Amino acid sequence: MSKTVLSLQGVGIYQNEHKVLSNVNLEVQKGEFIYLIGKTGSGKSSLMKTLYADLPLHEGQGTIVDYDLRKLKEKDIPFLRRSLGVVFQDFKLLPDRTIFENLQFVLKATGWTEKEGIQRKIEEVLDRVGMLPHANKMPHQLSGGEQQRVAIARALLNDPDLILADEPTGNLDPQTSAEVMEVLFKINGNGRTIIMVTHDYALLLKYPAKTLKCEDGSVFEVVQRSL
């Protein structure tokens, strides 16, 4: 049976008083892979920020992985973020810790206490993105693509129902971007739902998937030939 992991109805997306997107209607089912495209300033990041509650939802209805975005309290936000995996363009790894310690930090911060369980989980997610051999390296010893794979592993730590990736290949060359896409599609193939913001139309052609576009204050689905 399909499960809705994201539902937006009549949603307005705001940056302070400025309305960025109007009347956003969107249903995402478990297991989907969705691209979000659009010109600079069209509202892609603002929409993503609303989904992980970095921007509040004041207009319309929105539920994400069983949280009602309109009713969300400050104290709920860390729990919402635990049910999501968020991946950013600039990786956001802690520079003064090894890869293992970066992931350990997240698990401890999200309530994991048992040492062997922590070890097992970190090995499992690093293995899934092909980074297990690099567990003891520092972030600066890795290439951009390798750092992004670690960031994807970090996003998987708490078995999220939905992964939000905001331009995850934005800092990577085409070959490395393709490697990161392979990792994302493999994870999607294992049943994870992914929403990915991108500027990179070459990636859309190489890895086709349902595509939404932000334009002139609206969000709508596009078919590839009209990108």
Ligand SMILES: Nc1ncnc2c1ncn2[C@@H]1O[C@H](COP(=O)(O)OP(=O)(O)OP(=O)(O)O)[C@@H](O)[C@H]1O
């Ligand atoms: N912190 C902010 N305060 C006020 N306005 C903002 C803020 N961040 C973005 N905006 C405005 O909101 C609109 C949408 O910006 P947003 O960053 O969501 O676009 P984007 O599609 O993600 O762009 P890009 O592709 O450049 O990342 C723009 O007009 C932008 O100037």
